[in-house]
Amino acid sequence: MAEKINVLSFGPHPDDAEIGTGGALLALKKLGFTTGIVDLTPGEMGTGGNADIRKRECERAAEILKLDIRVNAGLEDTRVTDDYDSRLIVASFIRKYRPDIILAPYFELPPGRGLGHTDHIQAGYLVSHANNFAHLKKLPIEGEPWYTPSVFYYFLPTEVKPTFIIDITTHFDDYISAIFAHETQFGDPEHNWHIRDFFESRARTWGRFAGATYAQAFLSLSPILIRDMMSLAPQYRSLMDR
Amino acid sequence: MAEKINVLSFGPHPDDAEIGTGGALLALKKLGFTTGIVDLTPGEMGTGGNADIRKRECERAAEILKLDIRVNAGLEDTRVTDDYDSRLIVASFIRKYRPDIILAPYFELPPGRGLGHTDHIQAGYLVSHANNFAHLKKLPIEGEPWYTPSVFYYFLPTEVKPTFIIDITTHFDDYISAIFAHETQFGDPEHNWHIRDFFESRARTWGRFAGATYAQAFLSLSPILIRDMMSLAPQYRSLMDR
Amino acid sequence: MAEKINVLSFGPHPDDAEIGTGGALLALKKLGFTTGIVDLTPGEMGTGGNADIRKRECERAAEILKLDIRVNAGLEDTRVTDDYDSRLIVASFIRKYRPDIILAPYFELPPGRGLGHTDHIQAGYLVSHANNFAHLKKLPIEGEPWYTPSVFYYFLPTEVKPTFIIDITTHFDDYISAIFAHETQFGDPEHNWHIRDFFESRARTWGRFAGATYAQAFLSLSPILIRDMMSLAPQYRSLMDR
Amino acid sequence: MAEKINVLSFGPHPDDAEIGTGGALLALKKLGFTTGIVDLTPGEMGTGGNADIRKRECERAAEILKLDIRVNAGLEDTRVTDDYDSRLIVASFIRKYRPDIILAPYFELPPGRGLGHTDHIQAGYLVSHANNFAHLKKLPIEGEPWYTPSVFYYFLPTEVKPTFIIDITTHFDDYISAIFAHETQFGDPEHNWHIRDFFESRARTWGRFAGATYAQAFLSLSPILIRDMMSLAPQYRSLMDR
């Protein structure tokens, strides 16, 4: 039986989970939890690289992020679709790894290039419905039924207010390194400083909301259960003066 | 110098803070934090009771909620207004008690009777702006400047999705007792079981969102900083099957 | 004791209730209900006319609309404010006429000229809160406590979807005549056909939503109680083919 | 030629139409209208029961609801899709029964388990588009073209404000019995009181909005045409005091 993975992050293409959840995965690993990434496609339609090269980049990034597992679901790039067959495939990973938390790209986006790439939108719907499928025992999915109540979404457009943010300040360098492990997509950070600058400025923007230098933002579709409300208050008084 | 109060809950009338935050205050007290209520008005315009009687009811409820302090800001019932003078008054309580968390009624409500009572709407704006005033050192407010970054809102209309909920299951009986301590408003729970039923059904509705029996719901206007994302996942597997 | 008025329409200036509710008032009168208008101000700051002239125009319009009463609340034009004193004044009319339905201008509007005139916005809030005040027995308001559960709003901006519309086709000519009774505001309909055209095109736009030629649109902040769902279906089959 | 059915309620699985519209169907029947349910799938993927058993449960529920017809569209459970072929199938039922009102599950829901089950979302879109297909005479659908202007949606998430509610107080017991006729899904009401409690608390929540004990809520995407605005005011003065 496969190792249980506490937090499983799904990305449509090989670099998406890094960009949207890499810092948070590092923070979770540091706290002692197991983490993993499921790439839905090999990203074979990207202008740079091909399936083989990108696979090696994925492995390099996985090392940097200290992932316990990284697997590819074998769907086709530019053709991710939230349909019955794809849900069975994605559900099989959920049954196999039995995650406590699922991370997935957000789905309510203006269609087109960038965030609203069809694979991103479809991936958000697909993972959400696959989570439902995974607990239906009559469906033809390998493994025991499983359901993950906590699904949090990344890649939020500016008009969607995140539910919570995760401080990634102490993991920021590794976070950036994991992104640049995808050389065919981003080149090297020295020359492509504007790309680094882009990811840095996003992380700082979220950080500002809660007194952290760098942060990543997530949306929960349901209210989240907080065990100790005081944990939400800034812990050091000096934060007050930001 | 006054005792620092970790969590300060503001209510427009003597029973509002109980109803909207009573269970959460009990949960916080249980965790070891100091708690308090500031009633903005004596509730002298309510059909039942008068200022004196309601003051005694407040004291009784404060005992049940184990509050460290309960004070009245002396504004006038039906005349709560988010204006300069009122902000100075409210800000003085914030400076005095230096809370880490402020709880206040939510402000974006359809005007009229019920939730949208003018005092509720104005109280939400008033406390929010008073918190800003409290840190401006040139303003004529007694005490040292203070600012509370964490303001959470209660009394949310159904179309507003809460940011988080607090499990109040083990405090539910005390929560209801604190409400019914306001006898002039609710009579006794035996005869007025439909009122108890109303509060119970609200608490259950929120509870269902996160595997708790009874809960209270709060809105944060900014994304909240979560220190350990795994704390948001249900802690016991059996919850999965709810 | 004053006559009970089934439907009381509040307008900030002398022609607003005509424009926003005139057709619906005629339809209600036809069904046998008593109707009235409370003008909050004499409209003395309008560029055309003055308080005296506009009063006579009001009377002429009241005849055309077959109103049972038309009164002026005596607030000041351009100074309508949702404050304590104004609420007491407006509440006294609600206690006096004991309406089953209140009509008021909608309040959530971009501030400025046109629909978002400060008097319109304030009037919407003022009437809503006055309705709450009217039922509080300790407030210094003449008459017996009264509360009108049904408040419907007119003057809806295009981005707000109405809850319901009222067919005013058979009353359309009188509706337009009542508007043009305000000569100092609109001149005569012959020369100012573009104004007539404006009101006509609004009425037709709403009419198209439900198979009527002309209609007026209203918003309810709460779901409305429907006694016979089939009454919501078009009654004549031919409507289906529109 | 088949009997005309005034109100046709579509449900993705055998118990959905009961839960979302059962009380309203009883109220309509009482008023003398014909009513029916079209189950889109046999619900064969549900953990409890199978297609045959669930069919018998449907028949038992149909008796309790006094339905004039109850039919199954034969789509597949967990595979309901708003596509061309499915629309032709659903449109054939609309042409056959010529309903004046269609009831369908609401479609704009967060994807996943519960309300946002893919079959629910797809069913809402599918029925809406099938209604359009039904009136296009060139499409290969049996029967004469028909179009139902009034489509009302049930299963509304809390953040969507219903357009109207229907009082089901006098039909409440039968409503609950029809739900529990689905034994494989809900067991018996004695042991599973918490399920009954859940449906009861939803019905009471809506009831509170309009002075009824129990109610069901519906959304209309267009403003509804009201023939007598006074019918929207509470008919008994005592309601005012709720």
Next chain:
Amino acid sequence: MAEKINVLSFGPHPDDAEIGTGGALLALKKLGFTTGIVDLTPGEMGTGGNADIRKRECERAAEILKLDIRVNAGLEDTRVTDDYDSRLIVASFIRKYRPDIILAPYFELPPGRGLGHTDHIQAGYLVSHANNFAHLKKLPIEGEPWYTPSVFYYFLPTEVKPTFIIDITTHFDDYISAIFAHETQFGDPEHNWHIRDFFESRARTWGRFAGATYAQAFLSLSPILIRDMMSLAPQYRSLMDR
């Protein structure tokens, strides 16, 4: 190599691009830009006409609109779907004509008859994603990669506020003639004055927002870049007095 077309308007059925963008296309042509329409389907499922007749109507309308090109993408009426194969087809037109601006129907609409016809909704998504596909060089699409950053949407429901409007006053008669060139859909303007009236009243409604007699409205999903902010102010002082 095909002529570059500055502005390419996509319509699901032969008359949609005329109705939604005809006036704006005339205004663009007048300014010296090349314009074209891509009809996604021949509209063969419309009740009036057939594919051949509608093709001739398209040609007549194209003359009136002075289009540089008008082509048909050959998708099937009532079956427009935002899927992989359809995106490749639409993307081939984008690569061929290299437009600077794409016009497409808006996609976020309540499903059903009228604006929310499934072909309209799907066309909006399809064109948006096809624009993304057109720039991906590995996809099997004829021609050189191309991407059009400016996509503006037409057919906006009333609750969506347009980003900008285009004055079509001097082109209004031709705009209407181009619509009525679709005789099988609208008959002749003399007899069907109410249809002309409908389009006229929409154009006037938008015109009122910016001091023009007739206008068409468009939505941009991203903020638009304005080179000279003063160009947004009414150019003639007299407009101020409207």
Next chain:
Amino acid sequence: MAEKINVLSFGPHPDDAEIGTGGALLALKKLGFTTGIVDLTPGEMGTGGNADIRKRECERAAEILKLDIRVNAGLEDTRVTDDYDSRLIVASFIRKYRPDIILAPYFELPPGRGLGHTDHIQAGYLVSHANNFAHLKKLPIEGEPWYTPSVFYYFLPTEVKPTFIIDITTHFDDYISAIFAHETQFGDPEHNWHIRDFFESRARTWGRFAGATYAQAFLSLSPILIRDMMSLAPQYRSLMDR
């Protein structure tokens, strides 16, 4: 008679108009238009500086921004209120300078510290209503009636999508210098690089939306009239590849 000012920017405190509109004012000046700032208050309640010192900072910033006029409306810091008297004061500036465009802070903000400072919210409402007051000839305001149809809002919260953005790349250094002219607020840019960094990152974020390096963003409450739609397309092909 005072010089006409084409674009008049209103700020609640001495540095707000700089921060929110400084770059755009420089761009407008470059195009040959007259520009000015009206500071509503002297900012005397800010922790740094006092009214006199801040006045000199304003003058220095005005030079950098090449303003034609900069005046102070004399309202009180922390007490800006959208009331009748304040509107008369603000309207007198609108009548005096007869602007074609008014810039004002956006008003729909969560109350509290930061963007939602009460003076910011009130200033947005106040300027909007004052613009309406300015054209009402019977109001006791000096000067001839004037109305500015174009009001654009700055200081937009992230969840509000701007209508348009203005490229300020070539004016960026002066924009920053004008902000740092307010030494009592921001110190010198060398030491307080993180403040410069904050403004820079905001300007870059908006810039990214339209192929500019730095930009400022504005909201229009009405659709804007565009004279040449092609002016909205990126002018240089290379932008396509960003």
